[in-house]
Amino acid sequence: MKRSNLPIKYGKYPYLPLKLPCLALETCSFRQTTNARVRLKKRKDLIKMAAIYSLYIINKSGGLIFYKDYGSAGRMDTNDTLRLASLWHSMHAISQQLSPIPGCSGIELLQADTFDLNCFQSLTDIVIAGTKVFVVSEPGTLHMEYLLKYVYELYTDYVLKNPFYEMEMPIRCELFDINLTQAVQKDRVALLGR
Amino acid sequence: MQFFGGSEISPSPPQPTVSGNNAHMLYVFNRNGVCLLYREWNRPLKTLNPQQDHKLMFGLLFSLKSLTAKMDPTSADKGNLGVPQLPGQGCSFHSFRTNTYKLSFMESPSGIKIILVTHPRTGDLRESLKYIYNLYVEYVVKNPLYSPGAPIKCELFNSTLDQYVRGLG
Numbered sequence: 001m002k003r004s005n006l007p008i009k010y011g012k013y014p015y016l017p018l019k020l021p022c023l024a025l026e027t028c029s030f031r032q033t034t035n036a037r038v039r040l041k042k043r044k045d046l047i048k049m050a051a052i053y054s055l056y057i058i059n060k061s062g063g064l065i066f067y068k069d070y071g072s073a074g075r076m077d078t079n080d081t082l083r084l085a086s087l088w089h090s091m092h093a094i095s096q097q098l099s100p101i102p103g104c105s106g107i108e109l110l111q112a113d114t115f116d117l118n119c120f121q122s123l124t125d126i127v128i129a130g131t132k133v134f135v136v137s138e139p140g141t142l143h144m145e146y147l148l149k150y151v152y153e154l155y156t157d158y159v160l161k162n163p164f165y166e167m168e169m170p171i172r173c174e175l176f177d178i179n180l181t182q183a184v185q186k187d188r189v190a191l192l193g194r
Numbered sequence: 195m196q197f198f199g200g201s202e203i204s205p206s207p208p209q210p211t212v213s214g215n216n217a218h219m220l221y222v223f224n225r226n227g228v229c230l231l232y233r234e235w236n237r238p239l240k241t242l243n244p245q246q247d248h249k250l251m252f253g254l255l256f257s258l259k260s261l262t263a264k265m266d267p268t269s270a271d272k273g274n275l276g277v278p279q280l281p282g283q284g285c286s287f288h289s290f291r292t293n294t295y296k297l298s299f300m301e302s303p304s305g306i307k308i309i310l311v312t313h314p315r316t317g318d319l320r321e322s323l324k325y326i327y328n329l330y331v332e333y334v335v336k337n338p339l340y341s342p343g344a345p346i347k348c349e350l351f352n353s354t355l356d357q358y359v360r361g362l363g
Contacts, residue, residue: 053267054267072267072268073267073268073269073270074267074269074270074271074272076264080264080275083275084261084264084265084275087257087260087261087275088261090257091254091257091258091261094250094253094254095254095290095292095297096292097241097242097250098247098250098251098254099239099292099294099295100218100219100234100236100237100238100239100294100295100311101218101238101239101294101295102238102239102294103293103294104292104293104294104295105292105293106292107290107291107292108291108292108293109290109291110258110262110287110289110290110291111287111288111289111290111291112262112265112266112285112286112287112288113262113285113286113287113288114266114267114268114269114285115262115265115266115267115268115285117265136265136267
């Protein structure tokens with residue numbers, strides 16, 4: 001490569017920008033730096049660790065009207081979430097048909113290998129299927145039924161009572177979003193359970 | 195047609211047994227969706243005929259498995275929704291609960307599915323299902339008169355299973 005091809009800013013110290021961040025680490029010993037790195041990684045894991053992975057609200061015909069992700073691995077696109085929501089709607093309906101005892105109102109808790117799915121169905125319109133709220137959380141997360149009831153309360157207060165909201169349509173209400181974010185915070189979940 | 199068993203391999207009719215336990219039904223499916231065994235102990239509500247009921251149950255499990263595999267929040271690469279997966283591949287589930295029953299599910303590496311439907315407040319039944327699978331291996335697979343894929347008609351298996359399920363807490 002000809003010298004003239006190099007960018008001007010690398011003219012004298014070609015690798016300086018790459019080396020700079022290492023300077024601080026070079027001053028301490030290798031062991032210390034690895035420890036620091038491990039500690040930093042742990043802290044990041046702690047931040048990443050959320051009890052709740054995602055939250056869905058589906059209308060009575062199985063259409064997704066609200067979806068929020070709280071840090072699950074691998075992004076799902078909108079089409080995937082729509083498909084999952086309608087699949088859940090039909091699985092919920094089939095589970096009622098398979099009940100050995102009359103009066104079944106569908107799956108409340110699904111325990112998968114890597115997550116728990118808690119589902120709450122609204123009590124109105126239950127003859128066919130009601131609005132369903134479901135949350136995907138870490139296995140063994142407690143008090144999710146309280147959170148779901150609270151989310152449903154928020155839905156009735158901030159969405160259904162909003163005069164600009166059209167029934168069965170996707171939810172776009174700022175106040176609902178704000179209150180939901182507050183509710184989902186981890187300590188709040190524990191608090192609601194008491 | 196692999197997934198829904200044809201009419202010529204229909205499962206044996208359920209034999210009603212008297213028991214005071216909290217188990218409702220038990221299903222055993224093979225990997226092609228043929229119902230190898232269906233037992234019921236306490237089932238007041240029957241909405242469908244047995245064959246449709248088995249198909250619906252297998253369909254529910256199949257779809258729930260593809261749902262959990264796609265929903266798995268811990269893996270980044272999940273593939274597309276509805277792609278059939280081998281046993282043990284992808285995120286599966288072990289139970290779900292409604293207000294009237296709890297369904298526990300186990301799939302062996304060879305694709306045998308064991309489903310036990312019990313009272314909703316029953317605890318974790320994963321070990322019990324493993325034990326039932328062991329019974330299946332001991333009394334059915336090791337029976338020289340049993341041909342794989344056919345409905346199970348082993349007297350000894352049925353009586354041992356009855357005894358075990360009756361003793362479940």
